[in-house]
Amino acid sequence: MADVILHIYDVTNSGSEKTNNTILQINRFFKDGIGLGGIFHSAIQVYGNDEWSYGYCEQGTGVFSCPNSKNPMYTYREKIVLGRTDCTIFMVNQIFRELSREWPGHTYDLLSKNCNHFCDVLCDRLGVPKLPGWVNRFAHAGDTALEVAGNTAMRIKQAKTELVSASKVAYRFLSNVTSNGSNGSPQRPGTLDSSDNGTLRMQGTWLKGLLNTAKPSTSTQRENKDEDANHAITSPQKKQSRDSEVLLFQ
Numbered sequence: 001m002a003d004v005i006l007h008i009y010d011v012t013n014s015g016s017e018k019t020n021n022t023i024l025q026i027n028r029f030f031k032d033g034i035g036l037g038g039i040f041h042s043a044i045q046v047y048g049n050d051e052w053s054y055g056y057c058e059q060g061t062g063v064f065s066c067p068n069s070k071n072p073m074y075t076y077r078e079k080i081v082l083g084r085t086d087c088t089i090f091m092v093n094q095i096f097r098e099l100s101r102e103w104p105g106h107t108y109d110l111l112s113k114n115c116n117h118f119c120d121v122l123c124d125r126l127g128v129p130k131l132p133g134w135v136n137r138f139a140h141a142g143d144t145a146l147e148v149a150g151n152t153a154m155r156i157k158q159a160k161t162e163l164v165s166a167s168k169v170a171y172r173f174l175s176n177v178t179s180n181g182s183n184g185s186p187q188r189p190g191t192l193d194s195s196d197n198g199t200l201r202m203q204g205t206w207l208k209g210l211l212n213t214a215k216p217s218t219s220t221q222r223e224n225k226d227e228d229a230n231h232a233i234t235s236p237q238k239k240q241s242r243d244s245e246v247l248l249f250q
Contacts, residue, residue, distance in 0.1 A: 002089075004082045004128045005045040006119065008135060009074030010038070024075070037137030041074045042119045046126060047089045052096065054118035057105030063096065063118070083128035095125050111139050 010027050012020035027038035043051035043066075051068040069076050087095070099122065107113055116136035123130045 001084045001086055002047050004085050004123065004126050006080045006082050006131060007043045007045060007051050007069055008077045008079070009041040009071060010077050011041050012075045013073040031134060035134060037134040039138060040116070040135050042116050042131060042135055043071065044119050044122050046085060047092055052122065053115045054103050055105065055115060056108035060105060061100040062103050062105030062108055063100045080132070082123060085126040085128055087126055114139055
């Protein structure tokens with residue numbers, strides 16, 4: 001049996017002293033102040049003096065080791081003993097060989113596959129508790145936000161499609177009701193007489209308004225609408241042309 005030790009660093013490898021100081025302030029406030037989390041690098045020590053972690057590289061494995069608490073890329077913060085593993089040193093070496101194949105450096109992702117995710121997997125295979133939630137909470141929150149944003153965009157797109165379809169069905173239904181009610185006798189669906197033109201123009205405007213709500217209005221579209229309104233006042237012939245366009249929805 002051997003102790004499994006988690007080493008935690010503040011991520012201060014941005015290359016900018018100002019940015020590094022900002023990260024340190026964030027970690028002090030969100031972790032030390034309110035216990036929520038921060039921006040951290042983690043590594044696991046088991047059997048020996050080296051710690052093991054994961055990072056980005058273009059080729060080969062992203063799994064690497066260095067003397068514990070001595071990673072030169074980050075600012076050391078603290079260590080936490082997670083428990084004791086029943087794995088032998090031979091079994092641990094086998095685990096590291098497997099993880100080296102499973103975690104190539106080019107698959108590194110800051111939100112979904114970072115050093116903290118690697119340490120969680122390693123701890124699971126060593127049979128000890130995973131990292132405290134605050135170590136990787138910011139990455140989990142960012143990954144969840146991206147997923148929610150993607151789902152929201154998909155739902156909005158589906159809602160727009162359903163709105164357009166429902167608007168067309170409702171318009172056809174109202175036009176048929178109007179046609180049947182005006183003559184007092186059955187009328188072939190989709191046919192019009194002259195008395196219905198004013199009502200259908202109103203319904204056409206209603207439908208176009210619904211269609212416009214299904215997509216964002218740009219400044220160019222607003223300018224085009226203003227031009228259409230001016231032409232409608234000055235040119236009765238263009239108004240008649242738009243009335244003909246309404247009939248296309250039949």
